[in-house]
Structures are given as C-alpha cells and as structure tokens.
Amino acid sequence: MHRLLVALLAALDAVLAAAGGIAVVLAPLTLLWVFGLGAPDWGALWPTSAAVWHLGHLVPVTVTLPDAYLAATGIDPSFATFTLSLAPLAFAAFTALFAARSGVRAGEAGAAVTGWLSGSLVFAGLASLVALTSNADLVASETWLAILLPALLFLVPSFIGAVVGAWRVGDDGPVEAVRDRIERMPAAWAPVPGLVLRGLALTTLGLVAVGGVVVVAGLITRSTQVIGLYQASNADGIGATVIALGQLVYLPTLLLWAVAFTAGPGFALGTDTAVTPAATQVGALPGIPVLGAVPDSTSSWLLLLVLLPVGVGALTGWILRSRMPSSVEPEPLAPRLVVALAVAALTGGVGALAALSSAGAIGPGRLADTGPQPGPLALALGIEVLVGLAILLLSPRFGARPDDADVFAPHRDEAPAFSFAPRDRTPFDRDEHATGPAPAVSAPGTGIAHDVWPSSYRGPDDSDPSAAGPSTAGDDEVRARIRAAWAESNDDEPRR
Numbered sequence: 350m351h352r353l354l355v356a357l358l359a360a361l362d363a364v365l366a367a368a369g370g371i372a373v374v375l376a377p378l379t380l381l382w383v384f385g386l387g388a389p390d391w392g393a394l395w396p397t398s399a400a401v402w403h404l405g406h407l408v409p410v411t412v413t414l415p416d417a418y419l420a421a422t423g424i425d426p427s428f429a430t431f432t433l434s435l436a437p438l439a440f441a442a443f444t445a446l447f448a449a450r451s452g453v454r455a456g457e458a459g460a461a462v463t464g465w466l467s468g469s470l471v472f473a474g475l476a477s478l479v480a481l482t483s484n485a486d487l488v489a490s491e492t493w494l495a496i497l498l499p500a501l502l503f504l505v506p507s508f509i510g511a512v513v514g515a516w517r518v519g520d521d522g523p524v525e526a527v528r529d530r531i532e533r534m535p536a537a538w539a540p541v542p543g544l545v546l547r548g549l550a551l552t553t554l555g556l557v558a559v560g561g562v563v564v565v566a567g568l569i570t571r572s573t574q575v576i577g578l579y580q581a582s583n584a585d586g587i588g589a590t591v592i593a594l595g596q597l598v599y600l601p602t603l604l605l606w607a608v609a610f611t612a613g614p615g616f617a618l619g620t621d622t623a624v625t626p627a628a629t630q631v632g633a634l635p636g637i638p639v640l641g642a643v644p645d646s647t648s649s650w651l652l653l654l655v656l657l658p659v660g661v662g663a664l665t666g667w668i669l670r671s672r673m674p675s676s677v678e679p680e681p682l683a684p685r686l687v688v689a690l691a692v693a694a695l696t697g698g699v700g701a702l703a704a705l706s707s708a709g710a711i712g713p714g715r716l717a718d719t720g721p722q723p724g725p726l727a728l729a730l731g732i733e734v735l736v737g738l739a740i741l742l743l744s745p746r747f748g749a750r751p752d753d754a755d756v757f758a759p760h761r762d763e764a765p766a767f768s769f770a771p772r773d774r775t776p777f778d779r780d781e782h783a784t785g786p787a788p789a790v791s792a793p794g795t796g797i798a799h800d801v802w803p804s805s806y807r808g809p810d811d812s813d814p815s816a817a818g819p820s821t822a823g824d825d826e827v828r829a830r831i832r833a834a835w836a837e838s839n840d841d842e843p844r845r
Contacts, residue, residue: 355460359468362451363503367475369447370440374401377594384587392485399483403490404433405440405598406476406499407706410490434709435719438601441502441706448472448503449510456514461524465504465511473500536674537681541688544669548692551668552734553699555661560607563654564600567607567642574641581636596639602720603639605707609721611654612700612729616708617722618643620715626651635712658730662737665692670741682743689738697731 375398382394400410410433419429448468455464473496480495515524531542568575584592606616615625618640622631629647634640669688701723708720 352460352463355455355458355464356467359451359455359464359507360471362447363468363472363475366444366447366451366503367472367479367499370405370443371398371402371479373440373443373598374398374405377591381587381591393487396483396485396488399479400488400490401437402440402479403483403495403499405437406444406502407436407441408490408495408498409434409709410488413487413489415487428713431713432710432717433712435711436602436706436709437595437598438605438706439598442601444472444499444502445506448505448507452507452510452512453514454510456511456516456520457518458514459518459520461511461515461520465507468507469500469504472503476500537684540673541684541691544672544688545691545695547672548665548669548688548738549695549699551665552661552692552696555664556608556658556696556700556730557604559611559657559661560604563607563611564603564642567644568639571642571644575638578636578638578641582638592638596637599639602707605703606721608700608730609704609707609726611657612726612733613655614721614725614729616720617718620718622715626654632715635716655733658733659737662693662734663740664737665734666738666741669738680745685742689735689742692738693731693735696734697727700730701727 375394378394378398378401404410412431412433414424414429416429418424419426451468452461452465455461455468458464476499477496479499480490480492483495484490484492512524515522516528519525519528531539533539534541579589579592582588582592609616610624610626613626615623617623618631618634623629624631624643626647629644631643631645634643666689669692670685673685704721704723704726708722710717711719
C-alpha cells in the first residue's frame with residue numbers, strides 16, 4: 350500500500366478515535382441540557398464534555414463549586430474546590446484499541462513508521478485543540494497534561510500495534526533484524542521471547558475475565574442494595590439514564606478493582622478504608638448504585654478467590670508448555686524457568702499499571718483516596734501467577750511428546766500383526782487377454798476396415814483369425830446354434 354494512503358488512513362483513525370470519545374459524552378449531555386435543565390447554560394456544555402473526556406484519559410480535573418450552590422446545599426466552603434482523578438477507563442480503552450488497530454494495519458501494509466507517526470501526530474493535535482478550548486471557571490485541568498496523556502494513550506498502543514503488524518509480514522528493517530537474531534539463537538532459547546509475550550497476553554486476558562466474573566457475581570448477590578440505591582436517588586428517567594451511562598463508562602475501572610480484590614490486596618473507598626477478601630472496613634459511601642455491590646462483611650471462604658489468579662497462571666503454563674519444543678532430551682530447565690519468571694514479572698508490572706490507572710479521587714476530603722495500591726497488587730499478582738506457571742512449566746513432562754514427528758519412525762516399516770499377506774503381482778499379458786486381432790489401419794477414404802471390430806461384432810459365419818488351434822465339437826455346436834438364431838431373426842441366409 351502506498352505510504353501516503355497509509356498516512357491518510359492512520360490520520361482518519363485518529364480523528365475517529367477522538368471524535369467518537371467526545372461524541373459519547375457530548376450526546377447524552379446535550380439531551381440532559383435540553384430536557385433536564387430548565388435554563389441550560391450552553392456555554393458550559395463544551396467545557397463539561399471536554400472535562401469528562403479528559404478525565405477518561407487519566408487527566409485530573411479540578412472542579413470549583415459556585416457560591417450559590419454552596420449556600421443552597423450547606424457544604425463546607427473548604428470543600429468548594431477539589432480534584433477528580435478517578436478515570437472512567439472506558440474512554441482510555443476505546444482510544445487504545447482504536448490506536449492499536451490503526452498501528453497493526455499500518456504495519457501489515459509495510460509502512461509502520463508512517464502510519465504510527467501520522468496517527469499519533471493527528472491525535473496529539475486534536476487533544477491540543479480540545480485542551481486549549483475547554484477550560485472554564487468551574488472545570489479546568491493542566492493544559493500540558495491534557496495534551497500529553499491523551500496523546501500517549503494513542504501513541505503507545507499504536508506503536509505496539511505497528512510492531513505486531515510488521516512482525517507478521519516483515520518490514521526489511523529493525524523488526525526483521527530482531528526476528529533474524531532471535532531465530533539464530535539456540536533451539537531451546539529461540540521460542541522464549543515469543544512465549545513470554547504470549548504468556549503475558551494470556552495472563553492479562555485471564556485476569557480481566559476473572560474480574561468480570563467477580564463483578565457480575567457481586568451485582569447479582571447484592572442486587573437488593575443496588576436497586577435500593579437507585580430508588581433512593583429519586584431520579585427521573587433522564588437522571589436514571591445519565592447515572593446508568595456514568596456507571597457504564599466506569600465498568601473497566603470496576604473490573605480492575607475486582608482483580609485487586611481477587612488477588613488479595615483489595616482496594617480503598619476512602620482514606621483509612623479497605624475492601625479485601627480477609628476483611629472489609631468502609632465508612633459512608635457516595636450514593637452511587639454500583640457501589641452497593643461492595644460487601645459489608647466478608648467470609649473466610651472468600652480467601653479461596655486467590656486460587657483464581659493461580660488458575661490463570663496454571664492455564665497459561667499449560668498452553669505455553671504445549672508450544673515448547675521437546676525434541677531435545679533431557680528437556681532443558683533454564684528456558685522454562687526464564688519464561689515463568691518473565692511472565693510473572695511482566696504480569697506484576699501490568700498489575701501495577703492497572704492499579705495506577707484505576708486509583709484516584711472521586712470527591713473532596715476522605716474520598717480523595719480510592720482504588721488499589723500498585724505495589725501490593727503487583728507483588729500479589731506476580732507471586733500467584735508464578736505459582737500457577739511453575740506447576741505446569743517446571744514440572745517434568747509425562748507421556749508421549751506430540752510434537753516429536755519421528756517418535757514412531759522405527760516401527761513404521763513393520764507390518765501390523767493383524768494385516769493380511771500381500772498378493773503376488775504379475776505383469777499384465779496382453780496376448781493372454783486379447784479379444785480379437787489388432788485393428789488394421791485402413792486407407793483414407795475407404796471407410797472402416799472389417800477387422801477393426803472386435804470378435805463379438807462379427808457375423809455368425811466369420812471365423813476368429815486369432816484362434817490358435819482347431820475348434821472343439823462343443824464350439825461347433827455353439828456356432829451352429831448362433832447361425833440358426835441369426836437366420837431366424839433376419840429371415841436371410843447367413844453370410845459365408
């Protein structure tokens with residue numbers, strides 16, 4: 350594909366990623382402005398939408414409550430200005446997935462660097478435009494953070510996608526050079542880098558799936574509390590819709606909290622609080638319906654949840670072990686140990702990154718401290734995944750090796766005990782199976798020679814020129830009967 354076309358498509362992907370995220374915020378807020386507010390201030394619509402988009406891209410937003418609102422609600426003036434930094438990660442996930450898709454397509458088209466730079470620069474330009482036009486008196490953010498963090502959330506996944514796409518098809522450049530260097534490694538070590546990356550992807554997806562299961566289970570078991578908080582909000586149809594959409598964009602954040610809860614360290618819902626399988630200590634919570642899924646107390650049975658990350662590690666180890674070469678005996682231990690340690694360490698790093706992105710402030714005062722802690726979560730996930738990996742990666746291999754193609758080679762030429770003896774093959778004797786003389790080639794224009802026809806088409810009185818000896822009496826009787834039948838059917842004398 351032409352590099353200019355790749356650059357244009359990458360730029361279009363960046364525009365769609367930015368516009369799609371902003372539209373998801375702008376559309377419901379516009380409906381709320383029209384139908385929910387009696388005298389809406391249209392000048393605040395764009396700053397509010399941009400602030401939500403920035404918050405979704407990990408940009409802290411400073412909120413200043415007006416004096417009239419403080420007087421009407423009786424809120425302490427010391428809480429008039431506070432910071433919101435707990436990100437609704439659905440926006441960041443949308444941008445990252447769009448960027449990775451754009452990078453993969455550019456890499457597979459043979460223009461990885463062009464597509465990556467084009468999309469990243471266009472998205473950074475759009476983020477700058479949003480940051481420079483959205484600050485207001487009530488909601489504001491640091492301009493450099495509002496440009497840098499959204500740009501990084503597009504640039505890094507796009508780069509990873511471009512490398513993956515170039516790795517698939519080759520780029521005659523640095524990616525191809527790295528692949529050649531890896532392929533020249535010893536046979537036992539060449540698959541290690543690919544196995545480590547595959548293992549990291551498997552553990553990440555497995556932990557996200559575990560978090561999703563825990564969130565669904567919590568919502569089902571404590572559905573009464575969730576419904577009660579919805580009813581206590583006294584929201585009309587529009588308000589309930591806005592609340593539901595707000596909780597939906599926080600769904601990835603809740604998944605990461607569930608992963609932290611499953612791993613053991615848990616998460617906080619305010620200063621000096623903790624929600625863990627061992628114990629739960631929370632104070633007054635905001636009236637957000639989804640927080641009704643947080644358990645008031647815990648049971649010792651919840652400690653068994655730690656087996657889920659161990660199971661994810663074991664499943665990953667089983668998949669990686671099945672892809673390891675086993676033609677060398679004895680099977681080397683060092684590559685397997687390196688794979689296990691590297692996957693566990695990288696999984697712990699992903700856990701720390703997840704904790705950083707899912708922690709922050711959701712209000713003033715004690716609500717400024719919510720989410721999991723990076724260090725404990727990284728350590729817990731690394732150890733639990735390592736235990737699961739070690740069970741199947743470091744244990745000896747039992748049974749036949751499915752990837753050894755020549756295991757049964759010495760026995761392939763032996764005949765099975767139940768097989769029959771082969772029949773003797775004799776060459777085909779054309780003269781023995783002949784039915785008539787070889788056809789003669791007639792001269793052009795004279796028609797078909799009479800001896801072209803096989804013996805079965807000759808007349809009853811025609812002799813068989815291929816006969817080698819005198820006929821027997823039985824043959825004469827058969828010929829006589831044939832001549833009689835011929836005469837009766839044709840009312841004519843038989844030919845001589």
